[in-house]
Amino acid sequence: MLTLTAPDSIAAYIRVSTYDQKTESQREEISRWLRNHGIDPERIRWFEDKETGKNLRRPAFQQLQKAIFAGEIKTVLVWKLDRIARTMLDGLHTMRFWLNHGVGIVSITQQIDMTGPIGQLFAALLFAIAEFQLSTMKENQAAGIALAKQRGVYKGRKKGTKKLKPEEVRRLRKTLTVAQIAKLKDVTEHTVYNALGEAN
Numbered sequence: 001m002l003t004l005t006a007p008d009s010i011a012a013y014i015r016v017s018t019y020d021q022k023t024e025s026q027r028e029e030i031s032r033w034l035r036n037h038g039i040d041p042e043r044i045r046w047f048e049d050k051e052t053g054k055n056l057r058r059p060a061f062q063q064l065q066k067a068i069f070a071g072e073i074k075t076v077l078v079w080k081l082d083r084i085a086r087t088m089l090d091g092l093h094t095m096r097f098w099l100n101h102g103v104g105i106v107s108i109t110q111q112i113d114m115t116g117p118i119g120q121l122f123a124a125l126l127f128a129i130a131e132f133q134l135s136t137m138k139e140n141q142a143a144g145i146a147l148a149k150q151r152g153v154y155k156g157r158k159k160g161t162k163k164l165k166p167e168e169v170r171r172l173r174k175t176l177t178v179a180q181i182a183k184l185k186d187v188t189e190h191t192v193y194n195a196l197g198e199a200n
Contacts, residue, residue: 010044014026
């Protein structure tokens with residue numbers, strides 16, 4: 001069974017997929033869970049990403065991984081397991097890495113203790129469901145695009161702005177270089193420059 005550690009060794013990881021989405025509901029539910037367990041939410045470490053869960057190249061997630069590797073974190077709280085990853089392989093690899101480093105994992109809305117074999121089996125099932133849901137969304141999107149093309153109403157993305165919103169790139173440019181943005185968003189520098197041109 002999971003035993004909560006000292007507050008400064010507890011991390012809460014929250015994630016939404018885009019900058020337009022809010023993290024307040026996740027933060028509030030985790031804070032409520034902490035208060036119910038006698039822990040001040042202000043005393044733990046918070047890690048927040050506004051990035052897709054389809055890969056693990058997320059700034060705050062990488063910071064969390066480094067803290068775990070350094071032995072600074074002993075418990076990770078998440079709102080749901082799919083906040084960690086949206087693919088079963090990434091989710092299971094991450095969970096195995098954390099457990100091998102003696103880190104307890106709490107999914108507060110799913111009430112799962114991942115320290116035992118039954119909890120890990122259940123977690124694998126939930127990751128599989130999350131991956132299936134992501135795959136279904138992609139199929140539905142592809143079907144919608146195909147139908148729109150048949151009707152002659154699909155215009156597609158504007159060339160040079162794939163995966164990027166100009167206003168998002170402008171915000172990132174305040175603290176990151178073009179090369180860093182390109183690496184973060186997995187696009188070419190040319191794409192970033194084109195997006196910046198639209199933002200101006």
